[in-house]
Amino acid sequence: MTYQPPQVPPAAVRRLRLTDYRSYGSLDLELDQRPLALYGSNGSGKTNLLEAISFFAPGKGLRSAGADQVARKEAGQPAAVWGVYAELESRGDIFRLGVGAREGARRECRLEGQPATINELARMMPMIWLTPAQDRLFAGPRADRLKFFDRLVYAADPALGEAANAYDKLRTRRQKLLDDGRPDDSWLKALEMEMAGHGVAMAAARLDALIRLQAEIDVRPEGVFPKANLSLDGAVESDLADGMKIGEVEDRFAEALRNGRSRDAAAGRTLTAGPHRTELLAAHREKDQPAGDCSTGEQKALILTLTLAQARVLSRQAGLVPLLLFDEACAHLDAARREGLSREILATGSQAWLTGVERVLFEPFADQAQYFEIAPGLVSAA
Structure with a gap:
C-alpha cells in the first residue's frame, strides 16, 4: 500500500x-x-x-x-x-x-x-500541542500519558471531552458520598450507573482512536521518526476489545464499582478499575523496547510519531x-x-x-x- x-x-x-x-x-x-x-x-x-x-x-x-x-x-x-x-x-x-x-x-x-x-x-x-514537559512522557506518571492520549482523542471530537468531564465529576461525587459514610444505596447505585455510561463512552472513543492511530503509523513509510506499537491496558477497554456489547460492559463496570465501595471508601480514592486507571502502552518497534526505557531523544521522537500520525488521521476524519x-x-x-x-x-x-x-x-x-x-x-x- x-x-x-x-x-x-x-x-x-x-x-x-x-x-x-x-x-x-x-x-x-x-x-x-x-x-x-x-x-x-x-x-x-x-x-x-x-x-x-x-x-x-x-x-x-x-x-x-x-x-x-x-x-x-x-x-x-x-x-x-x-x-x-x-x-x-x-x-x-x-x-x-x-x-x-x-x-x-x-x-x-x-x-x-x-x-x-x-x-x-x-x-x-x-489542534494538537506538545510541550517540553512531555519530552519524557513515557518514563513519567501513568496519568500524564493518559491525559496526552485523551487530548489526541478529543481533538477528533471535542464532545468526547464532555463525557470525560462528566465522568470525573461523578467520580468525585461518588467518593464524597463514600467518605461521608453510610450513603443511600439507591442514590449511589444510580450515580454509579451514570458513571459507567460515561466511562464506557470514553473507553470506546479511546479504542477507536487507537485503532486509527496505529493503522496510520503502520502505513507511514520508514523515516527518521521511529514506528511505535500502541495498546491500552484498562479493564473497560479490554471488555470492549473482547467484543462485549456496550450495555454489558456498562453493567459490568457498574457492578465493579458497587463491589469496590468499601475499598474505595477506605482508600479515599477510586481504586476500582475503570477508565481513570487505564494505561497507554507504547514500544519502540525497531528496538523492541518499551518507550519508557528509551533515551529522551527517542521518547520525543516517538511522541512526534504519534502526534504527526494523529494530525493525518484528523485530516481525513474532519476534512x-x-x-x-x-x-x-x-x-x-x-x-x-x-x-x-x-x-x-x-x-x-x-x-x-x-x-x-x-x-x-x-x-x-x-x-x-x-x-x-x-x-x-x-x-x-x-
Whole structure:
C-alpha cells in the first residue's frame, strides 16, 4: 500500500490579536497559511502565543492555566479583562473567533461576535500541542500519558471531552458520598450507573482512536521518526476489545464499582478499575523496547510519531488539517530529525506554530515558513 499524505485544507490563523494577555498588552499579527517559526530567548513570550491559541480548545490550555491566571499584570495587579481574537481560515471561509475573561469570571467564547461554546470553536480550529514537559512522557506518571492520549482523542471530537468531564465529576461525587459514610444505596447505585455510561463512552472513543492511530503509523513509510506499537491496558477497554456489547460492559463496570465501595471508601480514592486507571502502552518497534526505557531523544521522537500520525488521521476524519502547537519541538532532536520534522509538517499542510531559542533550528523550512523574532511584549517579522 502506497502512503499518500492527506490533500485537505488546513485550519489557519490569518490574524491574531491579543489584549492584556500574559506579557502582551496589545498585539496584532497578520499571517498566511505557512508554518510559523517563533524564536527568541527564554522568557521572551514565545510560549504565551501558543498558549493563547490553545484557549480556543477545551480545557485549560497547554499550560493548564485557568482563565484567572493569564491576564497581564502591571504593578502586581492583573488586568480587568483579557482577550484573544483570531480570524480563522477554515474550509474556504474566514471566521471571527474570540475568547477571553473578565476578572474573576470564567472564559467566554464568541463566534462572529455572538456567544458560542468552546466545542463549536474547537471543531473549526482542531489542534494538537506538545510541550517540553512531555519530552519524557513515557518514563513519567501513568496519568500524564493518559491525559496526552485523551487530548489526541478529543481533538477528533471535542464532545468526547464532555463525557470525560462528566465522568470525573461523578467520580468525585461518588467518593464524597463514600467518605461521608453510610450513603443511600439507591442514590449511589444510580450515580454509579451514570458513571459507567460515561466511562464506557470514553473507553470506546479511546479504542477507536487507537485503532486509527496505529493503522496510520503502520502505513507511514520508514523515516527518521521511529514506528511505535500502541495498546491500552484498562479493564473497560479490554471488555470492549473482547467484543462485549456496550450495555454489558456498562453493567459490568457498574457492578465493579458497587463491589469496590468499601475499598474505595477506605482508600479515599477510586481504586476500582475503570477508565481513570487505564494505561497507554507504547514500544519502540525497531528496538523492541518499551518507550519508557528509551533515551529522551527517542521518547520525543516517538511522541512526534504519534502526534504527526494523529494530525493525518484528523485530516481525513474532519476534512481539515489541524493546527500543531510545538513548544521547543527541536529540543533533543538531532539535525536529521529536525529536517524530518519540517518535512513531515510541510507534508501535512498544517499551519504549525513552533518555538525555539534560535532561528537556525528552523533552517530546514527555508522559505516555506513565516519567521518571527520574539522579545518581551514584541513580535517582529524576520
